[in-house]
Amino acid sequence: MPKNQQVLLDNRPEGEATTGNFKLVDAETPALADGQVLVRHHYMSLDPYMRGRMNESKSYAQPQPLGQVMQGGTVGEIVESRHPRYAVGDKVVGFGGWQNYSVVDANVPGSLRKVDTTHVPLSHYLGAVGMPGVTAWYGLVKIIAPKAGDTLVVSAASGAVGSAFGALAKARGCRVVGIAGGPDKCAYVQDELGFDECIDYKVHGDVKSLSAALKAACPDGIDGYFENVGGMVLDAVLLRTNAFARIALCGMIAGYDGAPLPLTNPSVLLINRIKLEGFIVSEHMEVWPEALAELGGLVASGKLRPRESVAEGLAAAPQAFLGLLKGKNFGKQLVKLI
């Protein structure tokens, strides 16, 4: 059996997460039982939700167990199979975690999905045509439910979720304004992703300044907002919402480390009769086929050109993950393992 390496959660963060919370270890891959396959991971996905699961406190998912392999999405190739539906060489998406190989019981529903890499590169099944893409789709279609002509805003616009959101919203005839950090990301969001405008939040020191920039970019107000970051950005967006605006609350990355970030003026939610909904896409598996079909079409046709930040090798995962939490990635953050 091939030698495996794994990254474990060694201890839980006190405040900000650090590389010291993780441990890289060697491991054996066990022999396969009937119904199992061995997957060699090509890429693993790093996602903000993992930070919440590193805490012991109540979150929307079970906490990541201590001393266990960090959980997360993976794409790879079947290298050994004792399951009739999977052959060596098949490309698959799964949830193999932070390691080079995983043994998967392929009879468990949802544990593996074969994918076609003719028109969509394998890595994109962890991003635009995977969980982040479906996340954008759910928030847009099921919560914001826009009509053509609506003005929509998304934070972390250059990321995996934000970029998919932009393409999906443009396909529905909406005006889409992104918020991202830094001129490079903003240029990418406008020029390559086709957003109507992108605001660099880093040049705005306070809510008032950011809110003024939003007013300029959204002269008809904001009808829908897809929230990935929380904090000052949410405060500023709320001030520009129209009556009956919808907010899909997907992430509040700004508050993942340390103290909770208050919402300054919740009365706007009442004054503007806003509908706000928090969600986790894994609880809405019924939409995945429809969403993945649309997202795959957008990528195949070149209407969605997702960008990736790729770290090399398993040992680089912790540092890349911490960078993601600080917005140092540019597009979908992956770790390349092969």
Add this chain to the structure above:
Amino acid sequence: MPKNQQVLLDNRPEGEATTGNFKLVDAETPALADGQVLVRHHYMSLDPYMRGRMNESKSYAQPQPLGQVMQGGTVGEIVESRHPRYAVGDKVVGFGGWQNYSVVDANVPGSLRKVDTTHVPLSHYLGAVGMPGVTAWYGLVKIIAPKAGDTLVVSAASGAVGSAFGALAKARGCRVVGIAGGPDKCAYVQDELGFDECIDYKVHGDVKSLSAALKAACPDGIDGYFENVGGMVLDAVLLRTNAFARIALCGMIAGYDGAPLPLTNPSVLLINRIKLEGFIVSEHMEVWPEALAELGGLVASGKLRPRESVAEGLAAAPQAFLGLLKGKNFGKQLVKLI
């Protein structure tokens, strides 16, 4: 024509509202034109939403115009009619404002509604069988959408909206926990309104203490919350919400004067995948007939026994209104004019 008196908004509050913001004046009632009726008001309604309209700033309604009669709901009797559908002596609900008489163009849709006082006292058409009752109905039925066995919480539970909410929720087989200020109100909420429990927020000095009381009263967590007050109460309730809880955001009276009250930990909205919706019942006129029918039935059958705080005479209105904003009323706040 009879002599009329009116209370005008004389100037806008700076921070807390005061009696100095209002002015009592004498006025003539003009002669009726065709299609008009003259209504003598028996009761006028005082409601928290009026405070928001006293500000010039953007709110969910047009601001109350300066120098004009304070707007508000009224019940009364037709004393003169130049409209074929209204006869002298008819009892009507309308929006006559803070004055003894109003001239109403009865052809304007929604301007007047004849009511039957056989089983429901006239004053209740301003409370349980009026706007506050329908407000409770909309938040419960259309936003919280409970199933039997759900645990629901309502703040300002002894008030016009809260008391109706309790009766409507009990009729649907829910556990209903009220939050109110002081032992008298809490006793009324439990003993006369039939809530399962009522928490006196005044004995809880901080979020932690109130949240602990909520935990004891809601051992299975909170599935739905009807928000009338905001501030610390909302913070405490959020900490006890179950996954997929629904919050109907109807009022944030705690923040109506002065600085906005922040929401301390908005990430709970995400962690618990909460659906929150702000609403104004006047924008949902389509539900009024169904809601009023149910509410009228609950009052007629004695299942909802609304309590009223009655101030005497138009001149008492400003002081009674300011008391309402501080929770000094006990039940629906009215002004009796006859």
